[in-house]
Amino acid sequence: MLAGNFVYANPVAVKSTAPASSQYFEAEDIFALEYANDVQISPDGSNIVYVRHSNDIMTDSTRTSLWLLNVKTGQQLPLFADTFxxxxxxxxxxxxxxxxxxxMSGSSQIHLHYLTENKTAQLSSLRQSPSNLTWAPNSQHLAFTMNVDAREADVKQRVKxxxxPVGAKWSEPAIVLDRARYQADGQGFLKPQFRQVFVLPASGGSPRQLTQGEFHYGSDLRFTPDSKALVFSANLDPDWEFQPRDSNLYRLDLASSELLALTSMAGDESAPVFSPDGKQLAFLWQSNALVPYSNSKLKVLTLNNNNISDIAADFDRSIDNPNWLTNASFVVQYDDRGQRKLATLTTKGKLTDLTASVGGVSQPQPYLSGQYSVSANGTIAYTYGTSQRPSDVAVLQKxxxxxxxxxxxxxxxHKKLAQVHEIIYKSSFDGEEIQGWYMTPPNFDPAKKYPLLLEIHGGPHLAYGAQWSAEMQRYAKEGYVVFYDNHRGSSSYGERFALLLQNKYSSPEDYADHDSGVNAMLALGFIDENNLFIAGGSAGGIAAAYAIGLTNRYKAAAVVKPIINWLSKVLTGDSYLYQTFYQFPGVPWENVEHYWQRSPLSLVGNVKTPTILITGEQDRRTPISESEQFYQALQILRVDTALVRIPGxxxxxxxxxxxxxxxxxxxxAWFEKYRTPSN
Incomplete structure (x- = not known):
């Protein structure tokens, strides 16, 4: 049971940057969408500041501004809303x-705004962008992390x-790499830099670097209650690059720089947070077992005796973002059956749901998303999402x-939007229950027949839900019923369900989940069985490519940023140190047949479905060479195909x-090429 109902308190509507003349959701409307994120309630519970995201049609970018909300009155004011x-x-x-x-100063810097005085000061002049900003409890200091240059590759130092000559124009120098983690999607080849911890006086002054060495410190900084030390997560093992699921909690004394390990468990310890009385430290722990999914568990370290206890050890969901409510209870966030929920959790393990309406931050597809913060008096601010709107700001009190x-x-x-409906069915593979949703087009008439688009989520250990999706709203507006499911392997259904895909992605088993869902949709009576389409991105792109090697029931397919050949992907993509050992039984040269069986390329000889491939040219997660392999194979097979390359x-x-x-x-456009009239 969920505690409480929803009340709308004089919402503030904001004028769009683009005209909305159509009564339907059009492509141009994507530029006019806005959403709230990083909702932060003040410790006294009186105000909320949030980051507001809006799109700039002239620069093709998303701008972020800060807005202030009064919790009692709902009054909203812009704090900083300009071109920065x-x-x-x-x-x-x-x-x-x-x-x-x-x-605002031309580079990312730390600023401080004084609310009563309505004054703002720039506190830093840093050479790199700061992150993970954290206050000391005494309000005297701020801690943050920043990348710091490290040594160049050894051979680069040795080369002559x-x-x-002055004025000469030579070619760009060579890029030399010698570290195991050498690339990252969205960043390209990584510079020789490491994340270090700094502290900065809140009154201004010079930042002081607290850590050093070739390690990444502290993406989750937390001051001790006396403001004299910092606690954070880090992996300081010499082989840290090869241990993607291992880190310990450390305490760093600000005066002496002494670094003390607080935990030494196998696995990943993160997200430390002190109890109100300062006697306990809660944190999250995740196993380092060689499996593709494991729940995040909540643990508590009693500081006077170093005893670590498990909280709700038998709770089969992944706990996230714990915050103490009292010395014996928390507010936590968790995903459950396609919903993101907030709940209270006692130290004895009693869980009480507060709301299941957290969401709306994932704009393109309906992934579970969103976050919250809690004040000292227990008032909660969070991102509120529905299938009809991106995230707004909500407050939860009593x-x-x-x-x-x-x-x-x-x-x-004023627009007619697609409506989202839940559907539950059994997989033909083993009778496993699968949860799905379908979106009906505007002006839907159940007496008519509609084309069906099956859209498969990525991950694969992620989850969709009844959340806003700009992309799916567009498909539905063009007359498609959009069907999506949380197939075996999806998160929010517990470890057993997630691990049904262990060493099996992709496979006839997960395709059976999708295929059974398509059949369940056909049974509703309004789907045109001659107009079935399939699409998916990332892991969903793998699944879509694999599916058309198993069946010819789809009129056309859209395979977006896929992996086509696991043998080539794991040694070219940026996730090889994790994927090779956690998603596969071992390295590819010792498990060739297994990698090949999971690869859509192994089934390409069966493909008859016209297929469009869409991938970014700088994709390092699923490199475009994967799409090119499928494209060339389909060309050889004379299957109608197109490759859409997204520059940069x-x-x-x-x-x-x-x-x-x-x-x-x-x-x-690709689907319309093959779609035939349904009525």
Missing amino acids: NYGQPRWSADSQQLAFISD KVKK GKSTVLTALNEDLLA SPHGISNKPSRMIEKVEYML
Whole structure:
């Protein structure tokens, strides 16, 4: 049972940047969408600051601004809303100062805003972008992390340097790599840099570097209650590059720089948070077992005796973002059956749900998303999402949720949108229950027949839900019923369900989940069995490519940023140190047949389905060479195909508004080429 109902308290509608003349959701409307994220309530519970995301049609970018909400009245005011970007707002303990990061000075720097005085100061002049901004409880210091240059590759230091004549124009110098982690999607080849921890006086001054060495420190900084030390997560083992699921918690004394290990468990310890009385330290732990999925568990370290206890050890969901409510209870976030929930959790393991309406931050597809923060008096602010709107800001008090914003009412209130419906069915493979959803087009008439688009989520250990999706709204507006499911392997259903795909992605087993869902949709009576289409991105792209090697029931397919040949991918993509050992039984040269069986390329000789491939040219997660292999194979087989290359794009094609539009419109154009009249 969920505690409380929803009340809308005088939402503030904001004028869109683009006209909305159509009564339907059009491609151009993507530029006008806005959403809330990084919702931070003040410690005294009186105000909320949040990051508001809006798109700029002239620069094809997403701008971020800071807005302030009064919890009692719902009044909304812009703190910083101009041509610059603002993020990571963090309250001081007295709720009077707000630290944040902005590029208003030309580069990302730390700033401090004094609310009562309405004054703002730039605190830093850093050479690199800061992150992980954290206040000391005494409001005297801020901690943050920043990348710091390290040694160049050994051979680069040894090579003879030839002096270039003055005015000479030589070619770019060679890029030399010698580390195991040498590339990352969205960043390219990694510079020789490591994340270090710094502290900065809140009154201004010079930042002090607290850590050093070739390790990445502290993406989750936390001051001790006395403000004299920092606690954070790090892996300081010499072989850290080869241990993607291992890290310990450390305590760093600010005065002496003494570094003390607080935990030494096998696995990943992270997200430390002190109890109100300072006697206990809660943290998250995840196993380092060689499996593709494991739940995140909550543990508590009693500081006076170093005893570690498990909280809700038998709870078969992944706990995230724990915050102490009292010395004996928490607020936690977890995903359950396609919903992101907030709940209270006692130290004895009693869980009480508060709301299941967290979401709306994932814009292109309906992935589970969203976050929350809690004040000292227990008031909770969070991102509120539905299938009809991107995220707004809501507040939860005494069991009642109140939505404080209405960021997209001006754009969407007058439009006819696709409606989302749940469907539950059994997989033909083994009778496993599968949860899915389908979106019906505007003006839907169940007496008519509609084409069906099966859209498969990525991960594969992620989850969709009844959440906003700009891309799927566009498909539905063009007349498609859009069906999506949380197939075996999806998160939010427990470890057993997630591990049904262990060493099996992709396979006839997960395709049976999708195929059974298509059959369940046909049984509803309004789907045209002669107009079935299939699409998916990332892991969903793998599944879509694998599916058309198993069946010819689809009129056309859209395979987006896929892996086609696992033998080539794991030694070219950026995730090889994790994927090779956690998603496969071992290295490819010792498991050739297994890798080949999981590869869509092994089935390409069966493919008859016209297929469009869409991939970013700078994708390092699923390199475009994977798409090229499938494209060339289909050309040899004389299967109608097209390859859409997105210049400069990494794995997240839809991260820029125009690219999201381009992806959707190419898919729609491809489907329309093969779609036949249904009525």
